[in-house]
Structure formats: C-alpha cells, structure tokens
Amino acid sequence: MADQVGSTSPSRAPKVNVLTLTAMVVGSMVGAGVFSLPRRFAQETGVAGALVAWLIAGSGMLMLALVFQRLAVRKPELDAGVYAYAKAGFGEYTGFFSAAGYWASACVGNVTYWVLITSTLGAWVPALGEGDTLVAVVVSSVGLWLFFLLVRRGIKEATAINRVVTIAKLIPIIVFVLLALFALDPEVFAANWGGESYGSLFDQVRATMLITVFVFLGVEGASVYSRHARRREDVGRATVLGFLSVLAVFASVTIVSYGIVPAEDLADLRQPSMAGVLEAAVGTWGSAFVSLGLIVSVLGAYLAWTLMAAEVLFVAAKDRDLPRFLARSTSDDVPVNALLLTTMLSQVVLVVTLFSADAFDFALDLTAAMSVIPFLLAAAYALKLRATGETYAGARAATLRGDLAITVLATIYTLFLVFAAGLEFLLVSLIFYAPATILFAMTRREQGRRVFDPGELVLFAAVAAGAVVGVVGLATGWITL
Template sequence: MTTNDRTSTSAVQKVGVLTLAGLVVGSMVGGGVFTLPKEFGAATGVLGAVVAWTIAGTGMLMLAFVFQSLAIRRPDLDAGIYSYAQAGFGNYLGFNSAWGYWASNVAGNVFFMVLTLATLGEFFPGLGDGDTVLAVAIASVGVWVFHALIARGVRQATVVNRVVTAAKLVPILVFIVIVAVAFDPATFADNMLGEQGGGSSSLFEQVTDTMLITTFVFLGIEGASVYSRLAAHRRDVGRATVLGLLSVLAIFVAVTMVSYGVLPRADLADARQPSMGAVLESVVGPWGATFISIGVMISVQGAYLAWTLLNAEILYTPARSAVMPRFLARTNRHETPIAALLVTNIAVQALLLLVLVIDDALDFMLKLDTALTLVPYLLTAGFALKLTITRETYGPGDERERRRQQLVAVLAVVYSCFLLYSAGVEYLLLACIVYAPGTLLYVVARRERSRRVFTRAEALCCVVLIGAAVAGVALVAAGTIDL
C-alpha cells in the first residue's frame, strides 16, 4: 500500500459492530424476503421448508464462521471475498471472484429496482411489472439519485443505511405477529407435504428447488467482511457477520412458516408478488397488501443502497493492486471510490435497458444474481480450508482450533458445491457468459503494471471459462437456454 493509500484509509471514519451488522442485515433483508411465501409454496410444503432452512441456515452459518475466522487469522486481507480468493488461489481467480461478485450485485440491483416498480404497478398500471418504458425511466432516475447520495461519502451513506434498515424491519415484524395470531394448525397440517398429500416430486427435489431463493435472500452475509478496512476493531467483522446472519435467519424462517398456517399451498404458489402482501391481505383485508407494498419499497431501496456501497468497494480495492485497472482506484474529496461507483451505476443502467426485452426480468435477475455469487463463496470457503491444511496462521498449540475450523470449512465447501448443483447447468453457463468478458479488464490491469498476465494454471482456467461462455452463447442463440 502506498503512502497515499494509507492516508486515504486513515482519513475514512471508522464504524462499529452495530453499523457493520446493519450493513449485513441491510444487504440480506431486501426484496427476497417479501417473495418467500410464493417461492416456498410453489416448491415445497412445511416438511421440505424445514429441511431447506436447516440446510441453508447451517450452510450459511458455516460461511459466516469462515468469514469470522478469516477476519481474525488474516487481518491483512481487508477486502473480503476478493482478497481471500486472490491470497488462496492467485491473481486471476481473485479477479474473477471480484468481477463475478460485482456482476452479481449489478443484477441484484436491477432486481431491486424492477421489484420496486412492479410493486407500484399495482397502483399505477402504466408501470406494469416493472418492465415498461415508464418504469425503466423512473428506475433510471433512482439509480442516479443513489449515486449522488453515495458520492457524498461512504460514512454518510452507511448512516442512512442504518436508518433504512430499522425502518424496513417494521412491516416484516408486523406481518409475522399478525399472521402468527391468525395461524390455523389445520391449514398448517394440510400444507405439511410437498405435493398436496405426497405427489411425484421427491423431498430432495423439493429442497433443491428452494436453494436458489434461500441463497438469494442470504446474499450479503459477507457485507461486514467487505468493509473490513472501515471497522473500528477487527473482531467486530466476525461478530457483525454472525449477528446479522442469525437475525435474518430467524426472520426468514418465521415469514415462511407462518404463511403455511393461513393459506393453502396452491394459493401461496399462485399469489402475486410480493406474496407477503397476499398472505397478509387474506388475514386483515386489502390494507394488508398496501402495507406490505410500502414495506417492499422501503426495504428494496435500502438494500439497493447497501449493495451499491458494497459494489463500489469490490471494484475499488482490487484496483489498488494489479488486479483491476488503475482508474477504478480514483476517489473524490469525500474519499468515495467515485470511479468504481460510476462504473457500477453505468452497468446497472445498461442492464435496466435489457429489462425491456427479457420475458421475466424479476426471475431472471434473481437467478443470475445467485449463480454469479456462488463461485466467490466457494473460493472463500476453499481458502479457509487451505489454511487449515497448510497450517498457515496456526501455531503448535492451535491444533484443536485448527481441526474445528477445518470441519467448518469442509461443511462450507460442501454447501457451496451443493448450491452450484442446485443452480443447474443453464445458469452456470449464463454466469460464464458474464465472467468471460471480464478477463479483458484483468489483462489491461496486468499489462499497465508490466506484470505477467497468466500462469500456466491460470491460462488453462481462462480457456475453460471462455469455452463455457461460448457454449452458453450458442445455447442461448439456439433457444435451448431461454432468457
């Protein structure tokens, strides 16, 4: 790190564990929680939901423990996902971790904007499902309003995020309480099995069908890790990650389970998104849907803010080394990574225009977002496992702790692989189409610093990635993969 880098970092005001936890909660509690009743109702019953949340909760807790451990054992790595992948597996995989994570956030931000306008579309028909010209125009204005807010300083934006996070939790908690009071044990029992009494879909298939949505709603678990450089105390990073995860897990499970107690599965599966509104409306009448719609708009815009903050960081930090081009390391007088922020919002704007030609923009962006994030999660878990195998950072007296953390890392790796399996070949190939062009930025970054571009292993990885991307493009062109 150069002298200027040290000065810039020290000039940024440090934040505590509650602010970091707020970033984690703010990132995870976005639009996904409001879609849970329909998503789970369409995929499985109560039994499958219990199994799915057990797997997802355990897997994500293992990932949270991984981030907690790495924050303590490698405090020199202060950029979360990107830095762990680079330290563990080299510059090219580190770049792809940063690029894929960034691209996933761009897709996620488009999802948030479309969901906001789709929610408003119930009151203003001209907005449709968030995919009309008017809706895209309004969403575009929102993108640049957030850009102006964040450009005034990361610290100021994190304060706003804490306020928004608190505000958006209110309608969710009100929903849980009201629906829990109206809970009908008979309806809950009727929803116990996945196929209205045990049809053709196996429990394994039902659980697999829920994995993308459970992963999507948990995206953001690494929020505190990405902001390691802003933490007042290093230990706060791990504490904030675990605290944030346990808080949102309780919320997600509660939303899912109480919904099974008021509506049959068929009605949940057919509900209009945001489906929490349909569930609450069935209990209290039309005002319930309006109440949830307001909550959606607050929640989704808060999540948009949190993810934009994360995305600027994930381009800015690797640009300070030889992984991203230098121009992305530029900051303004507020110490905001302005170049990275601008590139992020230009990408969001461009992807917003694609909404006009994609059949189901919400579903597409949700699944693409999730698929792009799985590889960075896997590389992070793999790095934690690598440390336990090589015994790096572990002394002679740390054997018991090393074995415990090795088990955690193995479980995190297995869970990440299961998520890749659940995503399916279609979305993995679409992810490769996004990953492959990013290699051009990596080549530029390495050459402008006169460094070797690829090792032999990295060159092989690049060839495989480009081959998968070409196959994906061919399948899209042939109509085998439907956008």
Template sequence: MSLPALTAMVVGSMVGAGIFNLPGRFGVATGPFGAIIAWIVAGTGMYMLARVFQFLAEKRPDIDSGVFAYAKSGFGDYAGFLSAFGYWLGSCFGNVFYWVLIGSTLGNFFPYIFGDGSSPIAILVSLAGIWTFHFMILRGVEQAAFVNTVVTIAKIVPIIVAILLMIFAFNYAQFSENFFGGVGMPEKSLLLQVRDTMLITIFVFLGIEGASVYSRFAKTRADVGTATILGFAAVLGLMVAVTLLPFGAMPRATLAGVANPSLAGALEVIVGRWGAIFVSVGVLISVLGAYLAWSLICAEVLFAAAKSKDMPRLFAAQNPNRVPANALWLTNIVVSLFVISTYWSSDAFNFMLNMTSVTALLPYLLVAGYGVLVARRGDGYEATPRERGRDQIFAWIAVIYTLFMFVAAGLKYVLLVAVLFVPSTILYVWARREQNVSLFTPVELVIFGVTVTAGLVGAYGLLTGTISP
C-alpha cells in the same frame, strides 16, 4: 464503523427484496416439511460460510475487502480477478432485481403505469432512482452507511408486524394439511422440492459478507466476525418465520398463486387489502435500503480490486469524500443498461434473481476453499492451535454446500454466467499490462480455457434458442 453499524450493514444487505418473496417461492416449490429441510440445509451451509468469514477476519487481519482478496491469496491472481468480477457482476444483477421489484410493487397499485416492473415508465423511474443514489453516495461513504443503519431499523418493522399477524392467524389444521405438499399441488419428490428452493435461499443470504467487505472501516477488527454472526442469526430467524407461518393461514395452492411481493399477497389473504399496502410500503423502504448497501459494496469491491492491482488502476481513484468515484460510475452505468434491457425480457423478475444467486457462488466457493487452506496451514493459529480442526470442518462443509448449490442451480445459469465472464478478461489483461507482468500461469491458462469453452457453449445456446434467458 462500530459493531452496531457493521451488523446493520450485514442485516441491511441481507434483508432486501428476497425476504418479501419467500412465501410465494416456497409455496410453489414445497410444503412445510420440505421448507424445514431446505432451511436446515441452507442455514447450516451459510452458517458454516459465516464462520469461515469470521475466522478469516481473525486469522488474516492483513486482508481487507475479503471476498475477492481471500480468493487471490489462496488461488492466485486470475482466481482473485474472477472472484472480484463475479461478485461485482452479481451485485449489479441484484441491484437490477431491486428496481424490477420496486416497479412490480408499484404495479400492484398502478398496473397500467408500472405493469410488471419492466414498462417504460418503470424503467424511467428506476433510472432516476439509480442516479439519485449515485450522487448521494458520492457525498461520502460514512454518510451513506449512517442512512443504511436508519433504513435497516425502519424496514424491519413491517416484517415483524407481518410475522405477528401471521402468528395470530395461524391454524394448526391448515398447517398440517399443507405439511407434506398440500391439496391441489403437483406431485414431486422431496429432493426436487428442496432443490427448487435453493436459488432463493442463496439470494436471501447474499450480503452475509457485508461486514467483511467493509472491514477496512471497522473500529475494531474483531467486530467484523461478530457482526457477521449476529446479522446471520437475526436474519435467519426472520426468514424461517416468514416462510413457514403462511402455511398455517391458507392452502398451499392459494399461497403459490399470490402476486409478488408474495409477503404482501399473503398478508392480503389474511387481513385484507390494508395488509398488502402496509407490506408494500415496507418493501419499498427495504429495497431502497438494500440498494444503498449494495451500491456501496459494488463500488468498494472494484476499488479494492484496483488498489491490489487486480483491476485497472482507473478504478482506484477516490473523490475528496473518500468515495471510489470511478468504480461507482461504472457500476451504475452497467446497472442502468441492465435495467433498460428488462424491457425486452419475458420474466426479468426471476431471471435477475437466479443470475444474482449463481454469480455469487464462485466467490463464496473460493472463500470457503481459502478457509480450508488457512486452517490446514495454521496461518494465524499460533496462539490458538486447537481451533484449527474445528475451522477446517467449518470450511469443508462450506465448500461442499457451495458445490451442491452449483448442481442445484442447473447448467443453464452456470453457462450464462460464463458468457459474461469471457469479455471481462479485457479488464484483467488491462490490469496485467499496467503492471507489465505475465498474463497467466500454466494452471490459470487452463482455468481461462475452461471459462472460454463454457462461455462459447453458453453463447451458442443463446443464439440457437437452446438456452433462453
């Protein structure tokens, strides 16, 4: 894969469903002042994480499929497994969210058929789409990556057009009125306003590691880091514009009340129904393209984990087209089951978005922590020793940022993720037995005990109704 293809993988992974829902989520949470602070916090944190991915790709070129492999190299086999499983599970949640959004977008035009995206017809359409993509990907990763590059270009166009229309409709007096919170919105502190935006910012940045995951396909190793930074910068600019410009076109209370996808709803307020239709078509193209990218990433993570013996060897099998077929089958079976479960969910849209965000935090935290270790030890810095101090700073800020995100997410979602991590131990035990090696070191046993305890607390909360999905 060339630099443009790797960059398209990053952009294609990041520009999915989230960017089309930024106006409404930020409208509910805060005004422009809080939004600016939120993007400074999120942009700085994710930029530091992007720089960690960049220097790890340069200093540890021997490590492929970096997300979980970095965790294993730095913190042991069980941490590597948790990172791999967590990243894969979060990707599955994200894929379910994409199909819910497709259903809810179609529901704006056919409400009695698709409803909020979890009606029986919406679920059947989602299942048909999942397995159509499944068999297309089985024909070859390179072919699917080419399709992703084309779709990435196509889906950026509606976003650019929406931004231009919002610039044309921008009213400074309206923006000033909304700046510190707007009229008719509940009072809350700036800290709470910023905190309430954090999970959506995590969600829209997911995919920043897209080039790193596919590093084994890169023509030139250095392109992995370059593609990560280029993709991050381009997408950040789009997301900030999509977030702030609607505040200059309508009262915040109106923005907070638009239907999902909220970019379509905001554009409908500005230019009429045709704006909602135009953006909705862009949503469908964007989400399908992002789903393709994340299906590739899901299968690749399971495959790479099996190749490094962190998952059962069953998932290391490839078909004649070099596609990790068994990993793809498991991924799409799990995604299908989650899609079916949305029929009984009261708010599948936001629940899947939040679960996707929280599940990604553990792999990101372990990557940032490994960045600290590499820079402190000087691994790969023989020719560039002066870069060690700079990279340590990048990595420490990324660690602090991801820890802050855990706090911002709230205990509820952390416990729910732990509930899902406990049964995953079956796969870890399976893989360890295949190698005939011990299950846990003393430190790993403590980590396992903490995970089980948190999972039991989460399960008790679900059973008693203390925690509701």
C-alpha cells in the same frame, strides 16, 4: 470536489463500530428477497420441504458466516473479503474472477430491487406492470442514477442513512410475522404440509437453494467493508450477529405464510407475495402496509449493496488487481469510478429484463448463481489454511478440530450450491466472465506484464469456451431468460 487516486489512507478512512457493521450485514440481506419468499417457496415445496431447506441453508450459511469470521481474524491484512481470499489462496486470475463475479452479482441483485419496487407500485399504476415494462425500466433507471448521486456525496452520509433504514424496515416484517401467526389457520397449514406433487424431497430442497442463497447474500457484508471497521474483531461479530438475526426472520416469514393461503394460491400470488399473504390475513390494508415496508427495505438494501459492490472494485484496484482508474476516490473517500461502473452495469441488466419471461425471478436466480463461485473460493481458502496449518501455529486441539469441521462443511455446502444452481445459470455467468477478462488484461498491461501465464491461459480458454456455449444456448432457445 477533486478526485484523487489512492487518496485515502487507513487513518483517514471513516471508522464504524460493530453496530453499524451489523446494520450493514442486516441491511444488505434484508431486501427484496424476504418479500418474495412465500411465492418462491410455494412454487417449489410444502411446509416439510421448507423446513428442511431452511435447516440446510441456515446451517450451511452459518458455516460460511463462521468462515468469514475466522478469516477476518486470521488474515486481518486482507480487505474486501471475498475477492481477497480467493486471490490469496488460488492466484491472481482466480481472485479476479471472484472479484468480478461478486461485483456482478451485486449489480444484478440491485436490479431485483428496482424490479420489485416498480412491481409493487404496479398494483396501483398498471403501466408499471410487474416491473418488466418499458415505463418500469425508465422509472427504475431514474432511481438508479439518483442513488448514484446520493452515494457520490460521501460514504459517511450513506452508512448513517443505512443504519436508520435497517431499523425502520425490520418493523413491517416483524409485524407481518406476528399478524400472520395470529391469523394462522391450522387446517390450511396442515393441508400445505406435504409436498408430494412437487417431486422428491431432495428435488424440492434443491429447487429452493437459489432463493435461500439470494436472501442470505450480504452475510459477508462486514468483511467486504472491513477497511472501515474500528476493530478487526468487530467484523466477525457483526457477521454472526447479522446472520442469526435474519435467519430467524426469513424462516418465520416462509413458514407462517403456509398457514394463511393454500399452497397452489400462494404460488400464484403477485410479487411481492408477502403483501398478498397479509391481505388474505387482515384485509387490503395489509397489502398496503407491506408494500410501504418493502419500498423502505429495498431502498436500504440497494444502498448497502451499491456501497459493497463499489468497495470490491476499489480495493481490488488499489491492490493493483484491476485497472488503476477504478482506484480513484474523492476527498470524502467515495470510490467514484467504481461506483459509476457499478451503476452502469446495473443499468445494462435492467434493460435486459425487458426481454426476460419473468424479470424478477431471472435477476434473482442469476444473482444467486454468480455469487456461488466467490463463496466457494472463500470457503476453500479457509479449508486450505486449516489443512496447511498457516496461521494455526500454537493453536489448541479444540480450535483445530472446530475449524476443520467448519471449513469442510462450508466447502461442501457451497459445492452443493454450484450443483443446485444448474448448468444453465453457470453458462450465463460465463458470458459475463469472458468479456470481463478485458479488465484483467488492462491491469497486466498497465504493469508491463504478460496478460496470462500458462495456467491462467488454460483457465481463460475454459471460460471462453463455456461463454460460447452459453451464447449458442441463448440463440437456439436451449437457455432462456
């Protein structure tokens, strides 16, 4: 099968309907994160803090989902959502950072899936440990490249598989919530209500923000995959439908778990902690049931994220914002080089987990931290459109007021996420951004242009300085993996 550069025109690209787009959103969000929620929340907060955290995260992410909905309609010419919005609003180099950061967060996120799969199997195969042993990394690497070969066969086949898997993986999660509700002990739930031992309510909520960001990653999935939508309006509908569905699932899984196991025991459960909760509720079969559901869920999410990560590189390259070798696609519309680079970065991060104290939590937190900047830039672009009035000519007063509120709240929320992520993860992110600028330089050289204009040079200098601080922090032990 011959590879081609820029071989797929919009008319030839396979088109998908709103249900398939919604399945992409749900499929990309419902993955490893939901199965880890009980332990991660119990490590940081009690029931009250969890309720506040989900209220803030749900409201903030809903605003962000609405931002993507508005942008999909107001800027229909912009494909690959997150990256395209940053470029349009704040220039080429900023757009490059958004594309690179979003792509890297997807690659790191893919690693959490394999870590969690091998950790799950580690309950029966001790050599796999908690997904952080050499054997686990080898097994995960085999899976990584097998999926590369699957997606390499064609986008149509991969999206069809994802739609089926999305439906299949929701069943064990819904069953978990129903069984946990039936087995819920009011006394245990009441004892877990407070969170005084965790610190102030603000600190508790802040500590949960990265996990909520991680589980909501994918809310922009329909926007990233928008060039394949039958109708542009379907992108916004799929985004909101997918978000509301998974919000209900995530909040339910977290809260009902507090009624099964005391918080201190919940915080010590092995990942996937949802399996430990159901085992406590109904016996050992509950753990096996959740473990099987997790493997199906995670493989589906991995498929969705692999598609989205490759799509970002491919569209950026077709827009001449990344080197042209990434714009190579097969006759089946598979961005083959972008897919290969995505798999290679995931492989590198998978090896790095061998040196981390907690492979799953490290990959999860880094994924969330790297995605925050692209989200912030998208929200800020929507706010810029509203402030300048671009695309709002003739809009009704109610539309103007509503969009102003949405864009302001989304921007404030994403700024809070940057604060919640903390300095350490920001610096680790810059360690990736600085060398990734090589791709930007290659692109400019291909076009016969100067690598940086003065403003871009200042931004690069700041990023490079932050990367140096990050490396020094890792070397001296100030920053730990």
